[in-house]
Amino acid sequence: MGFWNLKTLMLEEFRPGIWSKVESGSNLTMALMEISANREGMVHDHPFDQCGIVIEGEIEMSVGEEKKWLGPMETYFILAGTKHNWRTLASSAKILDFVAKQG
Amino acid sequence: MGFWNLKTLMLEEFRPGIWSKVESGSNLTMALMEISANREGMVHDHPFDQCGIVIEGEIEMSVGEEKKWLGPMETYFILAGTKHNWRTLASSAKILDFVAKQG
DSSP, X not given: OOEEETTTOOOEEEEXXXXXXXXXXXXXXXXXXXXXXXXXXXXXXOSSOEEEEEEEEOEEEEETTEEEEEOTTEEEEEOTTOOEEXXXXXXXXXXXXXXXSOO | OOEEETTTOOOEEEETTEEEEEEEOSSOEEEEXXXXXXXXXXXXXXXXOEEEEEEEEOEEEEETTEEEEXXXXXXXXXXXTOOEEEEOOSSOEEEEEEESSOO
16 A cells, blocks of 8 residues: 555456556546457446556557557546446556546 | 656646646546656545656655655555655656545
8 A cells, every 4th residue: 555666566366368456545446457469358347437548558548439559658538437448469558547436 | 637658748837846737537636747856745644545656857755754755656555644745855756646536
């Protein structure tokens, strides 16, 4: 709790192809996630906002009708209730993700 | 709304010495803030969590009894109700900040 250095933070396997480290408070969750190449999520939505920033690599984010490849120093913002998904191709991606709910 | 590139995002003066760009949903607010050198906040707390990542420069974050100088790729997490503050010295700092409340 408190401070992370993303260059040295140790991650744990969250599910096949995804490693993560999560910190939660009463209503906000921050997660560093490293996603392997050639992975894809499932389209879904939820009743809370989500956003984040790409730290390394490239990831495609689909938010509503928009799809965009994001690289380092690019951010996404997904409004509550908006269908969204992600995928990686040739490179893995490390993202710092934020959701406004208890973790 | 949607996607930002932090390298090219235009900021607006928020108050003297601080420029920002803010995006809010129903319960999450993301803000890129650029803070000039030699500035200091006021100790305060609020009933929602706050966290963020340093993008450029250096900033000292005080969270409860802890004080830490943070640089690029370092993050902070402030639990709801915890007193906190920030200050810059020789360098300005650009931070991407997240709070779990409506903006």
